[in-house]
Amino acid sequence: TNNHLIAPSILAADFANLQRDIEMINNSEADWIHVDIMDGHFVPNISFGLPVVKAVKQHAKKPLDVHLMISDPDSYLQAFKDAGADHMTVHYETCTHLHRTIHAIKDLGCKAGVALNPHTPVALLDDIIEDVDIVLIMSVNPGFGGQQFINNTYKKIRELSNMADGRNPNLYIEIDGGVSLQNAAMLIEAGANVLVAGNFVFSAKDQLGTIKALKEI
Numbered sequence: 001t002n003n004h005l006i007a008p009s010i011l012a013a014d015f016a017n018l019q020r021d022i023e024m025i026n027n028s029e030a031d032w033i034h035v036d037i038m039d040g041h042f043v044p045n046i047s048f049g050l051p052v053v054k055a056v057k058q059h060a061k062k063p064l065d066v067h068l069m070i071s072d073p074d075s076y077l078q079a080f081k082d083a084g085a086d087h088m089t090v091h092y093e094t095c096t097h098l099h100r101t102i103h104a105i106k107d108l109g110c111k112a113g114v115a116l117n118p119h120t121p122v123a124l125l126d127d128i129i130e131d132v133d134i135v136l137i138m139s140v141n142p143g144f145g146g147q148q149f150i151n152n153t154y155k156k157i158r159e160l161s162n163m164a165d166g167r168n169p170n171l172y173i174e175i176d177g178g179v180s181l182q183n184a185a186m187l188i189e190a191g192a193n194v195l196v197a198g199n200f201v202f203s204a205k206d207q208l209g210t211i212k213a214l215k216e217i
């Protein structure tokens with residue numbers, strides 16, 4: 001009876017076989033394709049950039065859920081829109097004028113999200129909660145796939161779920177980092193409705209079956 005979405009993260013895909021891995025997601029029960037952009041500045045790692053997003057878009061049959069782990073995201077919103085982003089999520093920690101940034105994303109015709117680092121309180125969203133389509137709660141420190149899930153995430157999901165209740169009932173509450181079948185049911189029970197999974201999907205022998213298992217919780 002749950003109605004949650006699954007967003008495999010292509011950060012864990014085989015970049016030399018990206019078309020194959022995108023087609024696997026196309027053929028799966030996944031809902032979104034999670035695309036992690038890292039700039040080596042906001043986070044201590046570099047992933048991939050605009051030309052790769054554009055190439056992914058040419059094969060993707062599901063919305064590109066672009067997670068911008070970059071400083072100064074405002075300067076790149078138009079470029080990521082042009083590359084094929086359907087959703088753009090910026091980090092709270094990178095936006096001095098978050099309200100302006102969220103509305104700039106919406107004006108481009110994309111769903112707009114804000115992401116919170118593990119130490120950034122949900123309460124800081126009190127005056128923006130009605131403007132956003134997505135809140136992405138980081139359940140690891142952003143920058144790398146394959147890290148261990150941080151248990152404080154459950155409390156943050158419950159707080160966000162309570163905040164959104166009545167004020168933004170259609171809010172996507174997205175959890176990113178260390179998601180697996182060990183914690184997925186508890187995340188959904190706490191109020192999450194979008195689960196990102198990178199390594200858990202792509203390191204599995206049966207990737208389609210793993211996505212299906214996450215979807216059918």
Ligand code: DX5
Pocket residue numbers: 009011012034036067140141142143144145146147176177178179196197198199200
């Ligand atoms: C981490 C990224 C995540 C990452 C998740 O900075 O934002 O989306 O790909 O990977 P796993 O599921 O392996 O923790």
Ligand code: ZN
Pocket residue numbers: 009034035036067176196
């Ligand atoms: Zn991500």
